[in-house]
Each structure stands twice: as structure tokens, then as C-alpha cells.
Amino acid sequence: MVRLEVTSALRAEQSRYGLTIARNLADRIADQVVQDEPYQTEAAISASLKSDSDLHYAFVIGMDGKLFAHTFGTGYPVGLTEWNPTGNKEETVQLLATEVGTIRDVGVKVFSGLPAELHLGLKETRITVTQERLRNRIAVGSGIAILGALLFSLLLNRYLARPLNHLIAHGEALIRGEFGKRVGLAGHGELGALAATFDTLSQELASSRQRAQETMRQMLRTEKLSALGQLSAGLAHEIRNPLTSIKILFQSFLESSSPTRKDIEVVLSETERMETLLKQFLAFTHIEEATPQAVDLPEVTHHVLYICRYQMRIQGIEVATELAAMPPVLADRAMIEQVLLNLLMNAVEAMPEGGELHISGGITVDNRVEIRVRDSGGGIPEAIRDKIFDPFFTTKPEGTGLGLSVIHNIVGHFGGTIDFCCDSTGTMFAVSFPVASDMTTKKTGAANEP
Secondary structure, eight states: OHHHHHHHHHHHHHHHHHHHHHHHHHHHHHHHHHOHHHHHHHHHHHHHHHHHHTTTEEEEOOOTTTEEESSTTTTTOOOOGGSSOOSSSEEEEEEEETTTEEEEEEESSTTSSSSSSEEEEHHHHHHHHHHHHHHHHHHHHHHHHHHHHHHHHHHIIIIHHHHHHHHHHHHHHHHHTTOOOOOOOOOSHHHHHHHHHHHHHHHHHHHHHHHHHHHHHHHHHEEEEEEEEHHHHHHHHHHHHHHHHHHHHHHHHHHSSOOOHHHHHHHHHHHHHHHHHHHHHGGGOOOOOOOEEEEEEHHHHHHHHHHHHHHHTTTTEEEEEEOOOOOOEOHHHHHHHHHHHHHHHHHHHOOOOEEEEEEEEEEEESSSSEEEEEOOOOOGGGGGGGGOOOOSOOOOOOOOOHHHHHHHHHHHTTTTTEEEEEEETEEEEEEEEEEEHHHHHHHHHHHHHH
């Protein structure tokens, strides 16, 4: 488009130039044409042709409308007078295609209103040379512009894009929870100040998370000890049975100085039974850093039910389980045990006179693993339902108010959710987690982000 406009402007300028030369030359040869002097006229137009390299030919049509003089030598092209006749016009310009290339024919009247005409043939050489020069200048300018843009891009990448990418990557790391890292950008100005702000934010978030984890560990330890206190009756009952057996055997040893092999085996068996029981209970008091691993929720649920079985038997609670096969979840086993233990103990406390405890679980429609604990107690009063997850809120005289708050934090820490519904027939708590494969995929994807 630009090239066409430039070419059109050059040709228009050449047409004006040709008309100016043609008018001046027509004025000089007017007398020779009137006096019918073709030789003098031909000499004049030949001299003009030699003095101007842009002129390719010149010819004159006389007063009779016939060829009067020309610069073609011994012969002239056929139909020369019909190439670009002026007719009733005072001047005319026509672009002609000839054997030597494109020629611009400029014709003017020698005398206004009379047949005499002067025609000059202008070469396109000047336009071609100008176009070539313009093309070269454009090429050089484009090259300089490209080099400048490349240099600017390199400078921009070094001093702006690369630092910004550093900041973006650091921000994405913060989103993924990778606190404590530093941007590592030295310098002054806005980017340096922004990098320093990111570093400060990262350190503060790391400190806050550490404090929150420590607080959670303390709360979890308190809740575990509280739960163990509530399970003391079942623990005492469980230990009393093997102790009674051992006591009876040892009393029989007083009467018989030689215990049998079977007696010794019974003593060892009952001792191992008590040791196993104590290990199971003491495991709940041991709080360590969270170590996510594949956890089988149905297996953990049955394990916690086993620990609570004597407490539920004492209170006359009937237990029904309906746990479908489900994939493992990515969580800390000890913490998940604490979640289920608290939910079960809350359900047991809601049924002091006995009742029904229904535990179910399976895969939800959105591909999550869910465990549901439902009791047949009196339900949660509507006035306090929106407060049950608040820390230190409790309606129990001996309660710490941390149980459900701790549960809520643990479940959320591993990407899970906890919800409940209740009515006059009882309460149901539902805990759901993403399956372990989904969590692993998300963590791997986050780690591979640039």
C-alpha cells in the first residue's frame, strides 16, 4: 500500500515536470511551426532531448494535423500521432508500454485551439531509481528498527521481564504454601522494593504457619488427653479382665508349687493383651509432625471403634457399620484417628442412656471419600449450631471446647471438609477427603510449575 502511494506520487510529480518542460519547449518552437520550418523545429526538440536525460523522444504535429518534426531518426513508429492525441484538451498525459519499457507521453497544444501539438516521452528511470533508493532506505531502516527492537527486548527481559517472572514464580510458590523462600532480587527502585516486600511476607507467613502448627499440636495433645480421660472406664474394664485371670492363676500357684505349661501360656497371653491395649491408648497421646501418607479410612474407623467398644457397651449403645470399599486418602494417620475418635466420643456422650450409632461411608458423586457418623441423641440446639466449631466453645462442664475446632483444622489441613446436620432424632457428622491419587496429582502439578 505504501509503495503504491509513493509510486503514484512520483509519477504525478513526473507528469508535472514533463508538462512544465513541454510548455516551455512549445513556446520556443511556436514561431518555427507557424513559419513551417520543420528542420529548425527538429533541431530545437533534439537539443532539448540531449540536455535532459529523462526525455526519450519528442515529436511535433503541425498545423495540418500531420507529423511535422520528430527525434526518431530515419523512421518513426506507425500510428505515432494516435498515441496520445490532445483532442480538445490543452494538455494530456498517457502512460505507454513500448519496446524500451514504460514511457510517459506528455502532450500540449502549441497554440490554444489549433491542431499543432508537442509530445515528449518521459522515461520511468527516475521513478525506478527513486523506488530502488526508497526500498534500500526502508530495508536499512527496518533492519535498524529490528535491531533496536531486539536490543530493547533484551534490555526489557534483563531489567524487567526476568525480575517480574521471578516475582510471579515466588507469588505462585506462596499460593502453594511454600513459605520462607526468598525472591533473591537485589537492586533499587520499585522492583527491588517489591522483592523485599515479598521476602518479608514469605518469612512472616512461614513464622505464622509454624506458630499455627504448634498451636494445633498443643490443642490436639489436649484433646487426646481429654479423650483418654473419657475412655478411662473402658480402659479399666479392659485391663481388669486379664488381671483377674492372672490373679486367679497366681492364687492357684499357692496351692500347687508347680504351675503347668498351660498356666504360663495363659499368663503370657493375658500380659501381651494388656501390653497391646496400653500401646493402642498411648499412641493417641503421642503428637508428632504431620506425615501425610495413604490412609485407609475404613480400616482406621474399625480401629477406633475397637478402642471405644467397651465404653459403648457400658452405655448400651448398639453400633451398625456400613462402609463400602474406597480408595485411600492422603493424610496423617494419627490425626485422622483423632478426628474419628472425637466424633465417636461426641456421639457416645450424646447418648448417655444408650441408643444407636450408625457409621457409614463411601465415594461421593464428586469423587471424594466420605465417612458419616450418626447418633440417636437429642441433636444440637439450633441456637448454638453456628458456634460448635469455634475454639473453646463448649456446653460440657468438663469440656475444653477444642474438640470440634481441632477436628475442623485437621480436616481442612488435608484438603477435606466437615459438615453436620441434625434434628430431634439425632446428629450426623460427615467428613470427606479427596482421594490420594488426586492430591498427589495436584502436588506434582504445582511442583512442576515454572
